[in-house]
Amino acid sequence: MDSDRNSAAQPDVDISVLRESASAGGSPRHWRGLDELADTPEFQNFKENEFPHGATDTESKLDRRELMKVMAASAAFAGLTGCTKLPTEKIVPYVKQPEQIVPGKALFYASAVTLSGVATGVLVESHMARPTKIEGNPDHPGSLGASDAFSQASVLGLYDPDRSQAEIHDGRIGSWAEFQQELSSALGQEKGSGGGGVRLLTGTVTSPTLGDQIGTFLKAYPSAKWVQYESVTRDNIREGAKLAFGEYANPVYHLDQAEVIVALDSDLLTSGPGSLRYAREFARKRRVEDTGSKMNRLYSVESTPTATGGMADHRLRLKASEVEGFARLLAREIGLSAVMAPAASPVIPSSWIPALVRDLKKYPGATLIVAGDQQPAIVHALAHAMNQALGNFGKTVHFTAPLEVAADNQWSNIGQLAADIRAGSVTTLLIVGSNPVYDAPADLDFKTIIPKVAFSARLGLYEDETSALCHWHVPAAHELESWGDARGYDGTVSVIQPLIAPLYGGKSELDFLAVLNGQAKSSHDIVQGYWQAQRTSVPRFDAFWEKTLRDGVVADSALPVKQLMVKAGIGSDAPAATAQGLEIVFRPDRTIYDGRFANNGWLQELPKPLTLLTWDSVAMVSPKTSERLGVKSETAVELKYMGRTIVAPVWVMPGHADESVTVFLGYGRTKAGRVGTSAGFDAGWIRPLATPWIGAGLEVNKTGDKWALASTQTQSTMEGREPIRIATLDQYQKEPTFAQTDAQTNPLSLYPEVKYEGNAWGMAVDLNACTGCGGCVVACQAENNISVVGKKEVRIGRHMHWIRIDRYYEGGVDDPGTYHEPVMCQHCEDAPCEVVCPVAATVHSDEGLNEMIYNRCVGTRYCSNNCPYKVRRFNFYLYSDWDTPSLFGMRNPNVSVRSRGVMEKCSYCVQRINAVKIDAEKQDRPIKDGEIVTACQQSCPSEAIVFGNINDPDSAVSKLKAKNRNYKLLEELNTRPRTSYLAKLRNPNPEIEKAAVV
């Protein structure tokens, strides 16, 4: 637990007062958090001082006299710094230079990164054989060139100095050879029983090659059992399909065909397989070119606010357990009369469902109903039945065979495994990747049962909770170090190729299986051999293989469409009675997932969408429920569920369903590494096998303590001033220039007019597309060598992200609208930061860039003080890690690593601009539009960010800026920013909107 958890000032927020003031219109129209609405002293402090008072010298013990001495000494030495001599360096060329390697030029390799087994195609940037940056692979159907925060951050995962570096045998260092010996003798003893005592535990396996290898193993040991387990399981999707069709199937959605989408507690735009593609297709259907444009419409019914719910035109707050009732009522209204209505109907505005169904029926075959991963199988089955009834099969949704090599009910299998171990029938337990001691259901108690197994071995990236209890731990190779393959969201196979030899001598999953199978083959030969056997019809396998590696996808490997019919009578049995009492909802964490990314500083510090929390997990409650429980944000409470208790901090979340508490998995790790260990609380401790996602009967008791949280939601504020502009499509059509203000027609300025000839860089951000997923933040961090500062520093407003995603609420505290706005340096033409810098460390370029020159910066912070957008970041301490050798390789060699005492900020990725400029100059041609892509733009799944030359009227960015939705932040200040925003539009159903007003 955090040492400073008792020290935080508790924001004194009285929600009932806020509710009144919000409804009376006495508060800002758009607000960031309850603190702002209440205008608490804490919020005031952040508003008036970007870096709050008294925070500057938290670690300094200097008294005044001491300070004078140090100042005098540093003044004396200041003159001498000009005399430093560059250290003598060595140049070490190759002995034999590999083909294609040109020093100073990056190479890109197509590969894939997986999450819970499902692949996203990526291109990995490699500098002299060091992978430094992940981009999406435009040829991969699940990426289309975009990438999410998890895949971006996998680079840091690769270089993580806390990864395990040696085989460990019962706490002592062992060796790979010794392990192989012991393993084969253990397996030898099992041979007689056909492997009856052998259990192989893995994560979800979609890899055809790995599946084939496991198949070979199971053939040799026919009585052995293979268990796949994920804490963030997709069992409900599998079981839902089985319920509806009688067999497991994988749904694939086509949002580009859908005019009306209903998300039943689903976050399909920002999480789960295919979400990158879904976000892009969704955003394209909402692209508003002019007043004649149409938009799709998204309805969301959910308990825990998600980014998808934030994008919804209509969001209905329901407890997670009531979503089934909603689905049943909706199915009946659609015409599935066999569906039984719920015993107790959830509270839904009377006009909602009829209006929604009228909307759905307006577009036959062009609507989509999606059930969320955490909703029970019946909701999935009902969604399938409704999609079929609405004629959506084959249009907005199709089905394929499961992505998994062997689809199964993972949670019942892990329960069986635990029972087998308890019964003493497991003698050899081989764990590949999984961490059941941390993330298996708490009541299975893997911590006590694993030591009961005679021989246990684990392949893992870290020597974590599970490895500590196994006889053998074998360091795993990272995905960027291994050969392999995996299926994407639609079944397309990507071959995973290594970018670097294992840094810490890790073994890949295929290496491990090769040992089990007694093969003396490299994992490369195994993958290649598998595909050679699969593609016998290919005339030249070599050519096929090379093309596969270059493209990053195996041609024609998407799973074929399955024609399925929903069985009659779905939902005709009586619905399960809703359990009484306070509801508890378990969710994967939005940045560290099930805990596997706990030691990744980039993901820990990435503000979670909607809460903007970092470094912690919370128990989320609605404002109303918080009033009833008498708790506030940062109140530490004891959560008691099914006889287990855990202490958690409360977070009051506007828009959360009442009488429901959401907790997030992945925190409270005890052996994660220096970054992740002991951050947050372990919600998995109260998560039993019976209720993986939704339960009831939670008890909440105050402990009397406070738990300090680090959220960036009220930091870097722009004090109201309408930073975000929103209208409905209808309002926009009536008043197309609603986003514009008088300020635009008032060019009076004291500054001399500068004419930009040639290139003039600018950016446009379409707020209509941004889902707030946070991918751009991590992309920027990786590209620009941005350091991680830690929870304590984030709490006092010192996070270093060059791009932040502001989240605004509109409306009352209980159920506000949610909007996202990415804000980076606006590159003002009349930049307020430049005139106040005493040493000209921030100046303007001939192409309109606001440049930051680290070497000139003396750290006065005047620029940051004068920046109305609050986008400048200061290195209060030496945040960059200059000492850990493994991290040196990770850094982008084209961007300086900053030191203590300098200011930094978004540079519009000037290193990328310069690289393209140099190429174009050498070829004596103008720069093509779209040739320069900033890191944030490249990662964005919904194409919200566009960069280019605003002097070229035909460039994409100029065209966006010419639109009538275009506006600039704080335009009245006349800073003339180069970044502009396109106002957000909503497309509400007039029938429901009217009913809501009345």
Place this chain on the structure above:
Amino acid sequence: MAQIFHHSTNTIARVSIYGAVILIGILGYAANVVNQTSYVTEVHNALPQPVPFSHKHHVAELGLDCRYCHTSVEVSSSAGMPPTQTCMTCHSQIWTNAQILEPVRASYRDSTPISWTRVNALPDFVYFNHSIHIAKGVGCTTCHGPVGEMNITWRENTLYMRWCLDCHMAPQKYLRPKSEVFNAFYKAPSDQETLGNQLMIDYKVKKLTDCTTCHR
């Protein structure tokens, strides 16, 4: 009341105050002088190398082109240092027993790279790109000096920022025709200004002095 300080205190005070100012001035001047010396700048210091490679021999006497070894100078930021293999293309045939070439043969034999001492070094916060300078008519010897005359390579220029800016603010003083870029013995014509101004137009050379041209 009696005086606390003696009369002479005034003089002592004056001397020490003026003296301190003068002393700081002298120290500053001395520091500046030291800074210009080759002790600090390394200019004209031939640094010891594992193999006493002579550019004079290879360039002036044998006539090798710069790009035979520095292969990426036209395409990349880095000019490229030759792998041992490049040395061995010739030295597996000639001077095969020469003692001074033993480190080269050893490197090739044992697959251990040769560790050269860097002669022309820039600080890490400077992002210099060879290829664009080559493409715009900046000759190798403009910055690297008379490489064809160097037995052991030395640094010809300080590579200080003011030295860079000298050319970046007035490229016409140094530009040469593209055909002469790799000519190690190029002599600038007497009317360099005229030629330079013409080349600036022909090669579309701009006076780049934005900070982010080199620093980012």
